[in-house]
Amino acid sequence: MSADPRQFKQAASQALKNPRLQTALGRIKSHFVHKRAEAVERFGAFEALRHEGHAIRDRAIANLDMLLVQFEDSVRARGGQVHWARDADEARQAVADILRQAGARTVIKGKSMVTEEIGLNDFLEREGFTPVETDLGEYIVQLRHEAPSHIIAPAFHLNKEDIAQTFREAHTGLAPERALVERSALVAEARQILRRQFESADAGITGANFLTAAEGAAVLVTNEGNGDLSRLLPRTHIVVTGIEKVVANLSEASVLLRLLTRSATGQEITSYVTIMAGPVADDAAANTATRDFHVVLIDNGRSDLLGTEAQDALRCIRCAACLNHCPVYGAIGGHAYGATYPGPIGAALNPGLIGLADACHHPNASTFCGRCAEVCPVEIPLPQIMRSWRAREYEAEPRAGARKIGFTLWAFVARRPALYRFATRIAARMIPYLGHMPLTAAPLLAGWLNGRTLPRANGHTFHDLWRQRQ
Amino acid sequence: MSGKERHVGLFVTCLVDLLRPEIGFATARLLEMAGCTVVVPSAQTCCGQPAWNAGADDHARALARQTIDAFAGLDYVVAPSGSCAGTIKRHYPTMLADDAAYAAKARDLADRTYELSAFLVRICGMNDLAARTNTKITYHDSCSSLRDLGVRNEPRALLAQIAGTELCELSDGEVCCGFGGMFSAKYPEISTHMADNKLADVESTGAEMLVGNDLGCLMHLEARAKHQKRNLRVRHIAEFLCEAMPEPDTGKV
Numbered sequence A: 001m002s003a004d005p006r007q008f009k010q011a012a013s014q015a016l017k018n019p020r021l022q023t024a025l026g027r028i029k030s031h032f033v034h035k036r037a038e039a040v041e042r043f044g045a046f047e048a049l050r051h052e053g054h055a056i057r058d059r060a061i062a063n064l065d066m067l068l069v070q071f072e073d074s075v076r077a078r079g080g081q082v083h084w085a086r087d088a089d090e091a092r093q094a095v096a097d098i099l100r101q102a103g104a105r106t107v108i109k110g111k112s113m114v115t116e117e118i119g120l121n122d123f124l125e126r127e128g129f130t131p132v133e134t135d136l137g138e139y140i141v142q143l144r145h146e147a148p149s150h151i152i153a154p155a156f157h158l159n160k161e162d163i164a165q166t167f168r169e170a171h172t173g174l175a176p177e178r179a180l181v182e183r184s185a186l187v188a189e190a191r192q193i194l195r196r197q198f199e200s201a202d203a204g205i206t207g208a209n210f211l212t213a214a215e216g217a218a219v220l221v222t223n224e225g226n227g228d229l230s231r232l233l234p235r236t237h238i239v240v241t242g243i244e245k246v247v248a249n250l251s252e253a254s255v256l257l258r259l260l261t262r263s264a265t266g267q268e269i270t271s272y273v274t275i276m277a278g279p280v281a282d283d284a285a286a287n288t289a290t291r292d293f294h295v296v297l298i299d300n301g302r303s304d305l306l307g308t309e310a311q312d313a314l315r316c317i318r319c320a321a322c323l324n325h326c327p328v329y330g331a332i333g334g335h336a337y338g339a340t341y342p343g344p345i346g347a348a349l350n351p352g353l354i355g356l357a358d359a360c361h362h363p364n365a366s367t368f369c370g371r372c373a374e375v376c377p378v379e380i381p382l383p384q385i386m387r388s389w390r391a392r393e394y395e396a397e398p399r400a401g402a403r404k405i406g407f408t409l410w411a412f413v414a415r416r417p418a419l420y421r422f423a424t425r426i427a428a429r430m431i432p433y434l435g436h437m438p439l440t441a442a443p444l445l446a447g448w449l450n451g452r453t454l455p456r457a458n459g460h461t462f463h464d465l466w467r468q469r470q
Numbered sequence B: 001m002s003g004k005e006r007h008v009g010l011f012v013t014c015l016v017d018l019l020r021p022e023i024g025f026a027t028a029r030l031l032e033m034a035g036c037t038v039v040v041p042s043a044q045t046c047c048g049q050p051a052w053n054a055g056a057d058d059h060a061r062a063l064a065r066q067t068i069d070a071f072a073g074l075d076y077v078v079a080p081s082g083s084c085a086g087t088i089k090r091h092y093p094t095m096l097a098d099d100a101a102y103a104a105k106a107r108d109l110a111d112r113t114y115e116l117s118a119f120l121v122r123i124c125g126m127n128d129l130a131a132r133t134n135t136k137i138t139y140h141d142s143c144s145s146l147r148d149l150g151v152r153n154e155p156r157a158l159l160a161q162i163a164g165t166e167l168c169e170l171s172d173g174e175v176c177c178g179f180g181g182m183f184s185a186k187y188p189e190i191s192t193h194m195a196d197n198k199l200a201d202v203e204s205t206g207a208e209m210l211v212g213n214d215l216g217c218l219m220h221l222e223a224r225a226k227h228q229k230r231n232l233r234v235r236h237i238a239e240f241l242c243e244a245m246p247e248p249d250t251g252k253v
């Protein structure tokens, strides 16, 4: 699982040549794009809802400090505890401390990208705990020691046959001759195995889609119900999530829910929507005291984005619509990014979360086609944010860097129309012969002509011909 | 065409200037047919988009100011490209928002700037080209036309005026072709993969010709098709329209 975002090009190249991955990626359209489009159509006034969602999230981000404090008070009032973590390390330690205090060993987990972001599972294993993913997709990638390749469908890069093979290798106690062809057989088998884990787990960790300040609640959507089980069955429940997930109250969260499910899977609502506020109350009052509820709130680079051009990315509700509509993600899948968040939202967030030097390819590997911003339920101007990272990268480059020199030379010429006319006249004459020239000194041009053959070119510039005509 | 005479500045675009001047002449011819006086300011070079997209903001701003000055005083600016028109119309005002001397000028130029088909249909009301072909075509919308400019119906309205043209729509017309300017050189493998998807879509329409309004996309797709020895003709919409019309009485194209 040691992915390196700096190896993006190589990883992308591998991904493009991987026929199984390409088959899986081919399903994005029917699985996500069409379903979203139909849901938006059925809803009708989706644009108005997007504006509303945008405004709700903007208000939340603008009042982040106040809402978080209010959230903490509300959680406390319900008998829960809030733990603040500045970075991944503090967050992991906080979780481990809670688990130790609760005397927990086996931990069942609902799907959570934030726990992926902080590398929680590996850490817990090293500390002697046994984390078990209970979302089917997460469970599959955990068995394969892989990272999720998609933020709402972790095993999207796999086909049924890949999953069947993974199960045969992992579930050695089951009859080897069993049939594992149908999707339903795979689900049934996972359910059978996971039931046992649910029953014996000491603690449950889930993420949260939203936190509501007024009620001190964490709202979670799932289609498998595993989030509820992770919360309800063990004695201890820990919600691990990012500070930006907070909104004012449940009624605002419910607007976002309508946007989220339609944008994500095209559902009006997911099979389960769990509102988790305070410790689970048992009917048998005696039991109540043994239950506890914790929320670990993680910053990990988020607050650094406040006041920058990337601040708008904090509005994200992680619906994955931008991934599903991104032609680059659609070509290479999620793993090539080598980071927790792939696709357009990754390109907007990763430079802030893991550093621009590591994530430099992410905002660059985009054509700025703009489909992500067009579908984003909270109207995040994703290409604009990517562009702002490019500008920061450009600024940070040394003056004598090849790219800066190139741009400076080009701009020098382009700002002198007479010189530009002269330079383009020569260039236009050369272009028809480009295919026959050694281009080692012009790597970008060579890159362009790798896999492309320049079509006919006139040999003269428009400006020259126009002047002759006048 | 009716209406008072419009002075239109032709923004040539770097690619048309360098590679396919025919498109510039076809554009000028269409504008003249629509009753416009075409001016080609010699102080124009590049709109600055490559610099802006790369984050070389100072260079981009300098070129934006130069373009604004070059087209000052003209009624309209028309580019045979959604991408360059989009840069001027959508991005100049942002780029120069904090520039006291140019912010208002940038907004003013943005208001006067159009992509060719949008200008011909919306402003000139061109509705009777009286031309014909016998060609089965498909049309590629550039992302900037669709999403920066909201230009989708206008090129189709023009194509519909050419008798004998059968337009077969792509099934994934909203999807990017993979050009993306510098992207196509920096990430050629991803870029050509996206081109292959687009070309497969083009092929499945059964069209013999691909028409579009952005030379960047078209050149990228044509170059990929040529590399793969696919049998596909590619035309800019201005060329396509002019080729379908009878030769003009005067002037040489």
Ligand code: SF4
Pocket: A263, A315, A316, A317, A318, A319, A320, A321, A322, A323, A344, A345, A372, A375, A376, A377, A378, A379, A380
């Ligand atoms: S950026 Fe927008 S589209 Fe992408 S995951 Fe976030 S909310 Fe969804």
